[in-house]
Amino acid sequence: MNMVVCVKQVIDPEAPPASFKIDAATNKAVQAGVPPVIDHYGEYAVEAALRIKDASGGKVTALSLGVNLLREVVKKPLSMGADELVLLEDPTFDGGDSWSTARALAAAIKKLGEYDLILCGREASDTNAGQVGPGIAELLGLPSVTLVKKIDIVDGKARVERVTADGYEVIEMSLPALVTVSNEVGEPRYPTIKGIMAAKKKEPVVWKPADIGLDAALLGAAGRRAAMLKLFQPVREGKCEMVEGDTPEEAGANLALKLREAKVL
Amino acid sequence: MTEHKGVMVFCEAGNGKLSSIAAEGLGAGRKLADDLGGELNAVLIGEGVGGLAQEAIALGADKAYTIDDPALKDYRMDAYLAALEKAVKQAAPQVVVMGQTAIGRDLAPRLAFRLDCTAALDCVDLAIDPQTRRLLQTKPVYGGNARAIFTSDTDPQIATIRTKAMTPAVHDGSRKGEVINISAGIDPAAVRTAVIDRVVEAVEGIKLEDAQSVVAGGRGIGSADGFKQLEELARALKGAVGASRPPCDNGWAPETIQIGLTGKIVAPELYIAVAISGSSQHMSGCSGCKTIVAINKDPEANIFKEARFGVVGDWKKILPAFTSKVRELLAG
Numbered sequence A: 001m002n003m004v005v006c007v008k009q010v011i012d013p014e015a016p017p018a019s020f021k022i023d024a025a026t027n028k029a030v031q032a033g034v035p036p037v038i039d040h041y042g043e044y045a046v047e048a049a050l051r052i053k054d055a056s057g058g059k060v061t062a063l064s065l066g067v068n069l070l071r072e073v074v075k076k077p078l079s080m081g082a083d084e085l086v087l088l089e090d091p092t093f094d095g096g097d098s099w100s101t102a103r104a105l106a107a108a109i110k111k112l113g114e115y116d117l118i119l120c121g122r123e124a125s126d127t128n129a130g131q132v133g134p135g136i137a138e139l140l141g142l143p144s145v146t147l148v149k150k151i152d153i154v155d156g157k158a159r160v161e162r163v164t165a166d167g168y169e170v171i172e173m174s175l176p177a178l179v180t181v182s183n184e185v186g187e188p189r190y191p192t193i194k195g196i197m198a199a200k201k202k203e204p205v206v207w208k209p210a211d212i213g214l215d216a217a218l219l220g221a222a223g224r225r226a227a228m229l230k231l232f233q234p235v236r237e238g239k240c241e242m243v244e245g246d247t248p249e250e251a252g253a254n255l256a257l258k259l260r261e262a263k264v265l
Numbered sequence B: 001m002t003e004h005k006g007v008m009v010f011c012e013a014g015n016g017k018l019s020s021i022a023a024e025g026l027g028a029g030r031k032l033a034d035d036l037g038g039e040l041n042a043v044l045i046g047e048g049v050g051g052l053a054q055e056a057i058a059l060g061a062d063k064a065y066t067i068d069d070p071a072l073k074d075y076r077m078d079a080y081l082a083a084l085e086k087a088v089k090q091a092a093p094q095v096v097v098m099g100q101t102a103i104g105r106d107l108a109p110r111l112a113f114r115l116d117c118t119a120a121l122d123c124v125d126l127a128i129d130p131q132t133r134r135l136l137q138t139k140p141v142y143g144g145n146a147r148a149i150f151t152s153d154t155d156p157q158i159a160t161i162r163t164k165a166m167t168p169a170v171h172d173g174s175r176k177g178e179v180i181n182i183s184a185g186i187d188p189a190a191v192r193t194a195v196i197d198r199v200v201e202a203v204e205g206i207k208l209e210d211a212q213s214v215v216a217g218g219r220g221i222g223s224a225d226g227f228k229q230l231e232e233l234a235r236a237l238k239g240a241v242g243a244s245r246p247p248c249d250n251g252w253a254p255e256t257i258q259i260g261l262t263g264k265i266v267a268p269e270l271y272i273a274v275a276i277s278g279s280s281q282h283m284s285g286c287s288g289c290k291t292i293v294a295i296n297k298d299p300e301a302n303i304f305k306e307a308r309f310g311v312v313g314d315w316k317k318i319l320p321a322f323t324s325k326v327r328e329l330l331a332g
């Protein structure tokens, strides 16, 4: 099993809300004093790939696209147990949308050559776009299933559980294929000391646009199909009315009375 | 080049009727179509969906395209994508609206890439720019910390809408419209996935998405036993129990009741958040609730910025008294 996991570097989605600001001039989010992290959704994809490797062997290649990629961040999949790391790191790749990003990743995966399963996060925690995974599959002509919580490889096919609103479906799919995953796959493993040491020694392969044979006009900001007109933080109106009491029990009872008074109950 | 006009809404159906997201899509779609001065088309895909065409017309569609075929009984991406592509090519809409559901989020991006255009998923607002006459797609980004407005030059402009974010269309049985059947013509060999089982993880009582009151617990609940207490309150309110992510990750609550960006979106009249800090990812799933009530021991917790009423303190002491008072008030 040759597996490719697409996983990116993002600003920390769990940093305190106060550290999150929008620079109106550039329409970009800035997070002061908080280092970037590997995208959580992508980390679940790494975990899902490693579980397949644990069960039936194989090779896991992590693929990240971006600029200013901190090695200690993008090497996390390696320290978790991935075998290779390929970076698409060049200013030309920057500022893209799902369309140009999926195009670059699909071209890189083609260049990698042999692959049986591609795994992506259900969406990225910065853009929340949710299109790159299915987009890569469409560009490569592969079947895809989104929001998978379990993957088994049986007789050269993938048997996956796909999350639905009230449970899950069991789907059988031919390989090669693409899946997207989220937290339902289970907690990503912690890197072991051995893994961290191995990741330190391993140098990522860095590819530029020419390496994947794509014209710069199709990549990054130049290749966008979706224009972002505005990025803003919605203002919160409303004020919270605090309900008190001499004891916590009384406060609880007072809360019920308050809700009745406000005709909420 | 084909001229793309009007709006097409992909209407999901289940159990022999249109689902609520279809009514929400048609509600949003009608307004967009009127603003564009174009038609509103519905498209229904599945087995036995032909009979629902009139329903879509009653909900505002001018035309209803149906692709009714046994090969479309289960949702299988390849088959549905081929069917939807056919309908979109035939109707040539400027805008395609789908639901941000298990099907919509799977299908919309593939449709976009197949047609060499773009989609915006999980939109909370859709509008037509009066100057450019292009669709403006507003969606949460950065886990709900911000919102972005997107548009595009390529047709069709595809959007999925967040559940419960749009006002559903009102049913008017006197409306007339045209029904157009399209043959599916699915090549079985081109369908690369098979649904071999479907597991429903039944939750007792009222469905979370339909409940008018939701009692949600967070990490501070601490155990599965704690959730039993939340159930008691939910029962008294004839509502349902929800959770933030940590209780689901820890197995105190089933995954199917997680609320938030990666869980369910709910919009009840009353949302009681117990021992939940109010992260942007959690609030993404409940910011449409009418009244949010928070119980949290930390007066600085973000949830108090979102709530209408709050109590600071230990839920273990506050909740039982609150529940019994609620019971008393609702009984009398």
Ligand SMILES: Cc1cc2nc3c(=O)[nH]c(=O)nc-3n(C[C@H](O)[C@H](O)[C@H](O)COP(=O)(O)OP(=O)(O)OC[C@H]3O[C@@H](n4cnc5c(N)ncnc54)[C@H](O)[C@@H]3O)c2cc1C
Pocket: A013, A014, A040, A041, A125, B143, B217, B218, B219, B220, B221, B243, B244, B245, B246, B247, B258, B259, B260, B261, B262, B263, B274, B275, B276, B277, B278, B279, B280, B281, B282, B285, B295, B296, B297, B298, B301, B313, B314, B315, B316
């Ligand atoms: C990409 C991504 C997606 C995510 N998606 C989701 C999602 O869909 N849904 C979701 O919920 N989260 C999601 N999260 C997680 C999210 O960021 C938060 O970590 C999570 O919502 C926190 O849950 P919580 O409020 O229950 O826990 P905490 O943030 O730990 O808060 C617990 C709260 O309980 C209070 N408390 C503790 N004990 C008591 C007591 N005895 N009495 C009263 N109060 C008490 C504390 O004061 C605290 O405010 C996501 C995260 C990421 C990175």
